[in-house]
Amino acid sequence: MRPIFQITALAACLLSGTAFANGSSVRNEPISPIQPIQITEPAKVELGKQLFFDPRLSMSGVISCNTCHNLSLGGTDNLKTSVGHRWRSGPVNSPTVFNSSLSIAQFWDGRAADLQEQAAGPIKADVEMAMPHTLAVGVIQSIPGYRSQFAAIYNDEQVSLNRITDAIARFEETLVTPNSRFDQWLLGDDTAISAQELAGYQLFKSHGCVACHNGPALGGTSFQKMGIIEPYNSSSPAQGRIAVTGKDADRFSFKVPTLRNVELTYPYFHDGEAETLAEAVAIMGKLQLGRNYSDQEIEDIVAFLNTLTGDRPAIELPLLPASVDGTHRPEPFK
Amino acid sequence: MRPIFQITALAACLLSGTAFANGSSVRNEPISPIQPIQITEPAKVELGKQLFFDPRLSMSGVISCNTCHNLSLGGTDNLKTSVGHRWRSGPVNSPTVFNSSLSIAQFWDGRAADLQEQAAGPIKADVEMAMPHTLAVGVIQSIPGYRSQFAAIYNDEQVSLNRITDAIARFEETLVTPNSRFDQWLLGDDTAISAQELAGYQLFKSHGCVACHNGPALGGTSFQKMGIIEPYNSSSPAQGRIAVTGKDADRFSFKVPTLRNVELTYPYFHDGEAETLAEAVAIMGKLQLGRNYSDQEIEDIVAFLNTLTGDRPAIELPLLPASVDGTHRPEPFK
Numbered sequence: 001m002r003p004i005f006q007i008t009a010l011a012a013c014l015l016s017g018t019a020f021a022n023g024s025s026v027r028n029e030p031i032s033p034i035q036p037i038q039i040t041e042p043a044k045v046e047l048g049k050q051l052f053f054d055p056r057l058s059m060s061g062v063i064s065c066n067t068c069h070n071l072s073l074g075g076t077d078n079l080k081t082s083v084g085h086r087w088r089s090g091p092v093n094s095p096t097v098f099n100s101s102l103s104i105a106q107f108w109d110g111r112a113a114d115l116q117e118q119a120a121g122p123i124k125a126d127v128e129m130a131m132p133h134t135l136a137v138g139v140i141q142s143i144p145g146y147r148s149q150f151a152a153i154y155n156d157e158q159v160s161l162n163r164i165t166d167a168i169a170r171f172e173e174t175l176v177t178p179n180s181r182f183d184q185w186l187l188g189d190d191t192a193i194s195a196q197e198l199a200g201y202q203l204f205k206s207h208g209c210v211a212c213h214n215g216p217a218l219g220g221t222s223f224q225k226m227g228i229i230e231p232y233n234s235s236s237p238a239q240g241r242i243a244v245t246g247k248d249a250d251r252f253s254f255k256v257p258t259l260r261n262v263e264l265t266y267p268y269f270h271d272g273e274a275e276t277l278a279e280a281v282a283i284m285g286k287l288q289l290g291r292n293y294s295d296q297e298i299e300d301i302v303a304f305l306n307t308l309t310g311d312r313p314a315i316e317l318p319l320l321p322a323s324v325d326g327t328h329r330p331e332p333f334k
Numbered sequence: 335m336r337p338i339f340q341i342t343a344l345a346a347c348l349l350s351g352t353a354f355a356n357g358s359s360v361r362n363e364p365i366s367p368i369q370p371i372q373i374t375e376p377a378k379v380e381l382g383k384q385l386f387f388d389p390r391l392s393m394s395g396v397i398s399c400n401t402c403h404n405l406s407l408g409g410t411d412n413l414k415t416s417v418g419h420r421w422r423s424g425p426v427n428s429p430t431v432f433n434s435s436l437s438i439a440q441f442w443d444g445r446a447a448d449l450q451e452q453a454a455g456p457i458k459a460d461v462e463m464a465m466p467h468t469l470a471v472g473v474i475q476s477i478p479g480y481r482s483q484f485a486a487i488y489n490d491e492q493v494s495l496n497r498i499t500d501a502i503a504r505f506e507e508t509l510v511t512p513n514s515r516f517d518q519w520l521l522g523d524d525t526a527i528s529a530q531e532l533a534g535y536q537l538f539k540s541h542g543c544v545a546c547h548n549g550p551a552l553g554g555t556s557f558q559k560m561g562i563i564e565p566y567n568s569s570s571p572a573q574g575r576i577a578v579t580g581k582d583a584d585r586f587s588f589k590v591p592t593l594r595n596v597e598l599t600y601p602y603f604h605d606g607e608a609e610t611l612a613e614a615v616a617i618m619g620k621l622q623l624g625r626n627y628s629d630q631e632i633e634d635i636v637a638f639l640n641t642l643t644g645d646r647p648a649i650e651l652p653l654l655p656a657s658v659d660g661t662h663r664p665e666p667f668k
Binding site for chain 2: 054059060079087132315319330
């Protein structure tokens with residue numbers, strides 16, 4: 001699919017008579033286009049994909065990474081908070097896995113430095129997959145169809161948490177969504193977005209939304225306090241980055257979420273309390289910028305945000321290697 | 335992928351110097367090869383695939399058809415009994431969806447005449463997706479990306495349970511697994527199975543397993559009592575076909591499950607109590623045939639059963655159309 005994305009973007013530019021080189025923006029904007037991915041380690045990406053979809057990494061045998069970061073949806077589960085092991089509720093809204101490699105850190109509080117570190121967390125967390133890491137490694141190690149892949153990629157059959165999360169992270173890095181209409185506009189196609197969408201972008205820029213929602217992902221580049229002008233009232237126990245730094249100034253500071261594909265990643269905020277984009281924009285305007293947006297302004301900004309939906313990657317469903325008699329069996333009801 | 339299957343089967347026959355026409359068996363056996371599918375309604379199959387993978391058909395927003403009939407695994411969840419809404423446990427083992435169109439009826443007790451009738455059951459069942467049909471229809475009807483597909487397929491935008499299950503059933507009919515090594519042997523390739531695997535098949539045939547496990551699916555053609563020679567002891571509340579017919583003679587009578595891909599569909603029996611194929615073969619021999627199989631006989635039969643693993647269909651993960659502000663939201667914790 002990658003070449004198709006590139007050809008499409010190229011065609012769009014040629015049609016609009018605009019020259020561009022190497023997918024870089026021809027407009028001088030604080031947002032840059034998502035670059036198509038070049039896969040350099042296909043065998044590892046394929047292994048990571050299998051592990052991403054494998055529910056045997058959970059104690060119950062029914063929860064995989066894809067359960068909460070559903071690649072058929074917006075790379076998330078569209079729930080306020082996720083359903084985990086034994087139907088437990090997660091503490092925060094599951095962020096999208098799409099374009100997550102573009103973030104400075106992982107999790108809402110940034111407690112994981114990168115995707116590999118992140119991937120280990122939900123496997124073990126008792127409100128998510130509830131699988132002791134040693135047991136997860138043992139299950140994968142027991143499966144011949146996995147062992148042979150580890151051997152081909154890492155030169156020996158040894159399965160480890162480090163290798164499992166390395167492969168998952170390399171797969172996740174491929175989950176970028178280029179070619180949104182806004183990116184086509186950034187690349188020079190004036191017809192890619194409407195006048196209203198452009199007006200929404202101008203508001204987004206001139207009112208300061210872009211101060212935090214910038215870069216290729218329109219977010220993920222900083223931690224910011226939720227509730228700058230006015231405090232945010234939430235029943236969520238999450239206190240944000242203070243959990244990592246221990247600094248009181250970081251209380252209620254969260255990683256700025258990406259706005260890529262935000263049309264698909266409802267509901268919004270770390271607690272998932274904003275059901276619609278219009279609601280989220282109104283609250284952000286008030287709490288972060290001290291603005292009471294008119295219905296028209298909200299409509300324009302939402303119209304702009306809907307131009308950020310890119311091409312989700314085409315993924316062939318992995319066919320997972322079978323367990324053998326000795327493989328530890330899932331225990332959903334134990 | 336279909337043409338590839340056909341070419342492979344053809345190549346195998348050409349290589350073995352055997353002529354065959356139209357994929358039909360050249361050997362006179364009570365088992366026939368799985369035929370590759372010809373998709374005649376691709377738009378409906380695509381719609382059905384999306385619905386099959388869509389967790390919004392469940393009250394929680396996390397359970398789809400694919401949760402319990404996982405196409406990355408053996409078309410089932412490999413659990414004794416499935417995990418449903420609010421972590422409830424299903425009453426019986428989830429049967430594989432692969433080759434399920436080859437069965438005379440659906441469900442272990444055959445209470446659904448066909449795949450379309452079957453598909454409606456789990457959506458509503460409170461131990462499965464727990465979604466009232468009217469609500470399920472309303473959710474799909476609210477989504478523009480679904481409405482346009484219904485309009486293109488059914489000539490109007492109206493979404494109904496009947497159309498939803500029609501599309502799901504048409505997709506499920508495509509989930510056949512041709513080209514197993516046993517099918518290659520049936521088609522004339524003497525080298526496709528080993529001497530031990532052939533010996534296992536001879537036992538399977540001469541001891542009477544094939545009396546029930548016959549036809550292209552090696553099963554699915556009749557209802558049989560579980561425990562003919564000796565009663566089967568189970569803690570499962572399921573009583574089988576008596577629930578449909580009301581006849582006492584049908585107590586503990588279940589649809590004979592397919593043995594296609596049985597290597598992938600562990601654990602076994604309607605209650606999922608047999609963890610391994612060896613265990614299942616030993617119990618079947620004793621209870622249904624009055625035979626105490628030797629370790630060697632069990633090993634040979636299991637070797638044969640492992641030749642029944644076919645090519646699982648290559649499926650591109652569907653990209654589901656987004657909900658809109660008015661779409662009813664999932665309520666996992668309500």
